[in-house]
Amino acid sequence: MDFKEQIDINRLPEHIAIIMDGNGRWAKNQGKFRVFGHESGVLSVKDIVEGCVEIGIKYLTVYAFSTENWNRPVEEVNALMELLISTINQEAETLNKNNIRLNAIGDLGSLPKKCIEDLDNAMQKTKENTKCTLTLALSYSAKWEIVEAAKKIAKQVEQKEINIDQIDEHLFASKLTTSNIPDPELMIRTSGEHRVSNFLLWQMAYTELYFTETLWPDFRRDHLFEAIVDYQKRERRFGKISEQLN
Ligand code: FPP
Numbered sequence: 501m502d503f504k505e506q507i508d509i510n511r512l513p514e515h516i517a518i519i520m521d522g523n524g525r526w527a528k529n530q531g532k533f534r535v536f537g538h539e540s541g542v543l544s545v546k547d548i549v550e551g552c553v554e555i556g557i558k559y560l561t562v563y564a565f566s567t568e569n570w571n572r573p574v575e576e577v578n579a580l581m582e583l584l585i586s587t588i589n590q591e592a593e594t595l596n597k598n599n600i601r602l603n604a605i606g607d608l609g610s611l612p613k614k615c616i617e618d619l620d621n622a623m624q625k626t627k628e629n630t631k632c633t634l635t636l637a638l639s640y641s642a643k644w645e646i647v648e649a650a651k652k653i654a655k656q657v658e659q660k661e662i663n664i665d666q667i668d669e670h671l672f673a674s675k676l677t678t679s680n681i682p683d684p685e686l687m688i689r690t691s692g693e694h695r696v697s698n699f700l701l702w703q704m705a706y707t708e709l710y711f712t713e714t715l716w717p718d719f720r721r722d723h724l725f726e727a728i729v730d731y732q733k734r735e736r737r738f739g740k741i742s743e744q745l746n
Contacts, residue, residue, distance in 0.1 A: 502722070502725075503725035503726045503729050504555065504722070504725045506725075506729045507555060507725060507728050507729060507732065508732055509555065509556060511732055512555065512556060512557060512728065513557065513684070513686040513728065514557070514558050514559060514682055514685060515558065515561065515681060515683065515684040515685060516557055516559070516560055516561070516686045516687075516688065516727075516728075517560075517561040517562075517563075517684035517688070517699070517703075517704070518548070518560070518562045518688045518690075519563045519688070519689040519690070519693075519696075519697060519699055520541055520545070520562055520563060520564070520690060520716040521690050521715075521716055522690050522692075522714075522715030523537030523538045523540070523541045523715070523716050523717055524537050525537070525691065526540065526715040526716070526717040527540070527717075529715075534576060535576065535579040535580075537715075538579065538583055539583060540717035542583065543717070544716055544717055544718075544719045544720065545562060545587075546591070547720050547721050548560065548562075548720075548721060548724055549600065550721065551721025551725065552632055553598060553600065553631060553632050554721070555725070555728075557632060559632070559633045559635070559681050559682065559684070560632060560633070560635070561605075561635040561636075561681070561684065561700070562634075562635070562636060562637065563637045563640065563697075563699050564636045564638055565580060565584070565606075565637070565639055565640070566639075566640060566641055566697065566699070567607065567639055567641035567698070568641065568697075568698065581612050581615055584615055584636075584638070585614055585615050585618050588602075588615075588618050588622050589618055591622075592621070592622035592625055595626050596625055596626050596629065599629045599630060599631035600626060600629055600631055600632045600633070600634055601623075601627060601628075601629040601630070601633045601634070602619075602622050602623050602625075602626045602634055602636070603623060603633050603634065603635040603680075603681070604619055604623065604638055605637050605638070605640055605645070605677035605678060606639040606640030606641075606645075606677065607639040607640070607641075607644060608638060608639065610639045611638060619636075619638075633681060635678075635681060637699065637700075640699070641698045642699060642700055642701035642702065643698055643701070645678075645702075646676075646701065646702060648675075648677075649675035652675045653667055653671065653672065653675055673702070676702060676703070678703055683700075683703040683704070683706070683707065684700065684703060684704065684707050685707060685708060685731070685736075686707065686710060686727065686728070686731045687699075687704055687707045687708070687709050688710045688712065688724070688727050689709070689710070689711050689712075690712055690714050690715060690719050691712075691713070691714070691715050691716060692711070692712075692713040693711070694711050706736070706738055708731050710727045710731065
């Protein structure tokens with residue numbers, strides 16, 4: 501039986517987050533430049549978006565560029581930005597036709613101007629779509645996001661709009677860049693690395709983590725379905741004991 505057939509569609513994760521890792525190694529294994537791995541990685545993104553829509557996943561978030569990625573060689577950063585711009589422009593219409601909303605989180609103001617403009621246009625064009633929300637984490641780091649949220653709250657306190665006792669988890673979450681999307685139930689990281697690398701640290705408090713050796717450019721929807729089957733075998737207790745769950 502293939503993995504898709506094993507999925508219980510009544511117990512799907514609503515939101516899947518992915519750390520797409522291994523593009524560089526995939527390219528190097530073939531004697532190619534790293535950027536070839538990133539280009540091939542875009543094909544995986546497309547297949548995974550289609551796979552999510554095929555089975556009914558409502559939210560998909562992919563870590564496309566971290567704050568720390570700015571420290572890569574300038575040629576690679578530039579190539580990634582170019583790839584981002586070309587992919588957004590090539591795919592915006594297809595996303596729209598398929599009722600997919602494009603969203604972005606991160607320090608978007610630090611991206612090149614053309615990237616910000618094209619991203620804004622694509623998000624604007626797809627903002628009414630309801631089938632699936634594809635969120636690109638761009639120039640994103642969870643520590644940055646948490647500090648920004650803390651600053652927003654401090655400002656509200658300073659301006660006496662709220663008092664300190666009103667600060668709770670709900671208020672804090674509402675100041676994060678993910679305030680309009682639910683927390684992920686499942687996080688997948690490819691390429692055999694077992695880290696969360698500053699990704700959605702607040703939002704992943706109770707997320708199930710799934711690690712696979714598959715390099716991102718080789719990752720296809722059947723790998724996604726395999727991860728979902730694995731997720732559905734797990735017991736999510738949220739601090740309770742097994743007997744309390746039913
Ligand atoms: C990690 O592999 C991958 C990235 C830092 C970039 C991911 C970008 C893409 C898949 C393309 C753009 C995506 C969109 C949504 C347009 P790595 O370079 O760290 O690989 P390595 O660990 O093998 O060196």
